[in-house]
Amino acid sequence: MTRRTADRHQHTVTSMTHFSTISLATASMQLPVQDTNVPVSADTSSAGDWRELASLMLHELARAPRATWAFTEQIQPKADEEVPDLPTAEEPVSSETEASNEAEAADDSDAAEVDAMLAHLESELDGVEAPSAPLPDPWQARTITYCLRPAVLLTVIRLARTFVTLDAFAEAVAGPASLAVLCTGAPQLDKVLTKLLGRLITDADGWTKTAADTYLVAASDAVRGSGESTGQVFGALTEGARTAVERGSPVVLVAQSQAMLHPALKALAARIVQLAPLDREMLQVLLSHAYTAVSVDDDVMAHLPQDAVISRLDAESLTLALRAGDPVTALQKIAACIKPVSNDGPGxxxxxxxxxxxxxxxxxxxxxxxxxxxxxxxxxxxxxxxxxxxxxxxxxxxxxxxxxxxxxxxxxxxxxxxxxxxxxxxxxxxxxxxxxxxxxxxxxxxxxxxxxxxxxxxxxxxxxxxxxxxxxxxxxxxxxxxxxxxxxxxxxxxxxxxxxxxxxxxxxxxxxxxxxMGYPNHEQMPRAIKWQLAGDLPDVNLSEVAVAAVGMSGAEVAAMVRAARALARKDRRALTVEDLSAAVAAIRPPLPAEFHWAIAVHEVGHAIVGTATGLSRPESIAILPFGGVCAQIDASIIGRRSEIESLLAIDLAGRAAERLVLGQVCRGAGGPSTSDLARATQTAAALELSWGLGDSPAWLAPPEVAIAHMRRDAALRIRVGEHLQRAEAQATRILAANRPLLEEMAAALVERKLIAGAALDELTARVTMVVNSSEGSESPVVEQISMAQANSSKMLDYGPQVDSFRDKSGPQEHEGPA
CATH class of the missing domain: 3.40.50.300 (P-loop containing nucleotide triphosphate hydrolases)
Incomplete structure (x- = not known):
């Protein structure tokens, strides 16, 4: 059975792993900077070099090496002694060991007697002869080293640089009725600074000449956590913070930044002190403490970038860098941590x-x-x-x-x-x-x-x-x-x-x-595919694949490219454009050719009515593997009822075109919440409940929830239905006036699959514009003028829709039947 007779460790304190050791005796300590027993004088406190203030703070910290928030503990053998091996039962304790323990036995005779008695009892019980002297304690030959944590050293350096002198520091944190917020700029340092100030202000032996009743706390702990407030300022404060403010005690709060302060703390009008950001000079001083055996000169510091970049160094990166055995390697690691983000790759x-x-x-x-x-x-x-x-x-x-x-x-x-x-x-x-x-x-x-x-x-x-x-x-x-x-x-x-x-x-x-933002159109789709290809197929024409992929989101394009790569890997060959086409077809199986005419009629209907009303300009119309799409840019509008009704007509123009040309409608205008019918229904409901343009000027709901009222309001459902019927009738009148052009454009779309740019502009310039000359009438008088006449007398403002009549995300896309 092994026992330890005494705990006589040799203690040392270091600022970091590489710091010079500081020997601790019973009540005194030697520091590289200054003897502990020498009191801090008023002359010292008025010195103008911030390095001296940093040394004073480090000196004060060294008086409490067992503070685990500031120091780590390492136990290691003495450099000049070997740790003795424990003797076994077969090996008697040598006379040298006995002699080495003689002095200790004299000081602890009572403990030795107890050990001897216990050893005798054990020998009787176990049948083993007791050793003639207490076993040597290997811990007597060990050294405990207390290492200052890098975050603490960094905080001390920045704090000293901020105040420069002891007097300035004491005035800020403990002056009469002082109220200060110290901002670290780094959340990792908030707790460190709070504990450091606690040591320097409240625990130190008067070296800062500070008041004993200073209220020190993290800013987040000075306000109620529940968010409840019984007053503008004091109601939000904790009891301790409020009491300190009311009695005029010095108050010191620690926060990451002024921006992070609770409104109640901002209202206190405290002095905001931002800790000085780390710069080249401060880092050089820090390294000189960390590597006392090596000179940290300007040549060594040449590895670092400018001060603005050095200030980004955080405590965790500093800790990892200072694990290096020399300052040059440490600086190289620091430079690697704070280097700007790389711009390599697609941008x-x-x-x-x-x-x-x-x-x-x-x-x-x-x-x-x-x-x-x-x-x-x-x-x-x-x-x-x-x-x-x-x-x-x-x-x-x-x-x-x-x-x-x-x-x-x-x-x-x-x-x-x-x-x-x-x-x-x-x-x-x-x-x-x-x-x-x-x-x-x-x-x-x-x-x-x-x-x-x-x-x-x-x-x-x-x-x-x-x-x-x-x-x-x-x-x-x-x-x-x-x-x-x-x-x-x-x-x-x-x-x-x-x-x-x-x-x-x-x-x-x-x-x-x-x-x-919207999904890539026919012009942007090739670039969207190239982005996902990340350098593959650089010289391949992607126009055919792009047309088939129009309407896909960026995420769907990424999935399509991944699927194409999987096809190539399966066959153990390089990626080809055919893989992309196959992936598009797998994601969106092509519709039968007999559907194309209905799709074309639907999409051309949107384009013609949008052009005729003057409220949108078609960018492109396309037949896609999954259906069709008409991308339009809306004109900015004031929001009169006539304009809202024209928007409804544009939404329902696809249905109207199908009914006019095909004799019946299909389900393509309905379905999801983004469909033509859904958008038109929401707009009509908002017209009644949100915008004061219906039967009543009362506001009953915001636009996004207006449609929900229809489920429980039968009268509203009737009024909304009437709006939709009138809008479809308006679209039908416009399309009937443009039927030859409608069928011509639909036939061209079936053949080309995509009409855009100048070709589309040339066709829409022939649209006959239908104008309601009696606004608000149930049976408006219809006038017909050409688009050329309209454009010569009126300039439309086509641009991003900025009103709140619809929740839009770029060009409006009307999807046709699938």
Whole structure:
């Protein structure tokens, strides 16, 4: 049985693994900088070199080496002694061992007697002769080394550089009625700084001459966690924070940034102190502490980039770098950690984007580059983008490409992701704040918030989730407003439904630019396929495959290319364009040829009515393997009832064309929520309930939920049905006036499968425009003029739809029967 008779460890303290050791005796300690027993004088506190303040702080920390938040403990053999082996039962204890323990036995005679008695009892029980002296303790020849954690050293260096002198530090953190918020700029350092200040302010033996009643706490712990508030400021504070403020005690709060502060803390009008960012000089001082045996001169520091890049070094990367055995290797690792994001591979220029989307995206990239180069101030950088479009339109790819082109980091999050960390509102907000904090740490960075519509709209009809929505949306607004003043962080949002986003979220100043995205059209599709091919088939003509793929989302194009690669791998050969065609056909089996005439009639109907009403301009019409599509760009409208009714006519023009030419309609206009009938029904319901253009001017529901009222309101169903019937009748009149052109264009579409550009413009220029001369009449008088006459007297503004009459995502696409 083995026992330890005493615990007589040799202790040392180091600032890092490579620091020179600091021997600890019973009550004294030697430091490389200054003897512990020498008191800090007033003259020392007034010194103007921040390095001296850093040394004082490190000196004070060394007085408490067992603080595990600041030090790690390592146990290792003494360098000049060998650890003795324990003797076995067959090996008697040597006289040398006995002699080496003689002094200890004299000091601990009582312990030795107890050991001898226990040994005698054991020998009697086990039949083994007891050794003549206590066994040697191998721990007596071990050294305990306390190593200062890199995050603590980094915090000390930045804190000292911020205040420079001890007097300035003491005045800020413990002056009469002082109220300060110290911002780390890095969430990993918040707890470290709080504990460091606790040691320097409250635990130190008066060296800072600070008040004993200083209230020190993390900013997040100074406010109530439930989010409940009984007053503008004090009602949101915890009892301890409120008491400290009311009695005039010095208050020190630690936060990641001013932007992350609770509104109640901002209202306290505290002094905001941002810790000095790490630069070349500070890092050189830090390394000189870490590698005392090697001189860290300017030549060694030449491995580093400029100060703006050095400031991005975080505590975790520093810890990993300082594991190196010498400063040169450590600096090489640091440089690798903070180097700008690589721009290798396909970039923004290769990504398929329409001109209306590419413009604001490239402007943001240019602004970020100019700001990093010091050419423009942060206030001139474009504010956030709000990307709107259906699933698979590339919304999540845009932030990554912007970050790559600008050489910045990207942080992504969503309500779904943040809710996975806890369903309570306070837990969601905590996770959301964490994402904003991470973006601030990585600045310059892009913070991407996906599915913004998931936050909800505070203006929607009250329900059991209304209070939760108010809570979450308000927290997001606070963060967005705070981060507009945080240099280096651009916020980009994305949504499938613009109309479902709270109006306060999407206002200018939070998201300056709304970018509407759609699926690649016939012009963008070849580039979309090339993007997914990633360099394969560089010289192959993809036009035929592109026509067949029109209508696919970006995600579907990616799946198609993966399927084509799988076909090539199966046959153990290189990828070919035939593989792409086969993959498209597998995903979207071609419709029988006899369907093509009905599809063509349907799509041409949309194009003619859109042109005749003057409210949309067709970009392309196509027969695809799965059906047909008519891509149109809507004109900006004021929103009169006549304009809304014309939009309904455009939606129902495909059905009207089928009835006129084929004698009956098919199901192609209906089906999913994106179909012609669904869109027209929602618009008609909104006309009655949301826009005050129906039988009553009363507002009853927002547009996106107006259609839900039809399920329980029979009278509303009748009125909506009447709107749809009148709209289809209007479309029929227009098509009847243009029937020869309708059939000519349909025949051309069956033959070509795609009509776009100048060829389509030439055909639509022959459309006869039908004008209702008596607006609002049940039986309007119809006038017919040519499009040439219309264009000579009226210039239409064709551009992205900016009104709220429809939830759009780029050019409108009317899909034909499948």
């Amino acid at each position: 923004l220029a290769d990504f398929p984007l329409p001109a209306g989307v590419r413009g604001p995206v490239e402007q943001l990239v240019a602004d970020l580059r100019a700001w990093q180069a010091g050419e423009i101030p942060w206030r001139d950088v474009s504010r956030g983008l709000l990307l709107v479009g259906p699933p698979g339109s590339g919304k999540t790819e845009i932030p990554r490409l912007i970050a790559k082109e600008a050489g910045v980091a990207v942080v992504a999050g969503s309500v779904a992701q943040w809710s996975s960390e806890g369903s309570r509102g306070s837990e969601v907000i905590k996770a959301m704040r964490g994402a904003f904090s991470q973006a601030a740490v990585k600045a310059p960075a892009v913070l991407f918030i996906d599915e913004l519509d998931s936050f909800g709209d505070r203006a929607r009809s009250p329900d059991h989730n209304s209070s939760y929505t108010d809570y979450i949306v308000t927290a997001l607004l606070d963060l967005l407003d705070g981060f507009h003043g945080h240099e280096g962080v651009v916020v980009i949002g994305a949504t499938n439904h613009l109309g479902k986003i709270d109006a306060a979220i999407r206002r200018p100043g939070r998201f300056d630019t709304v970018v509407e």
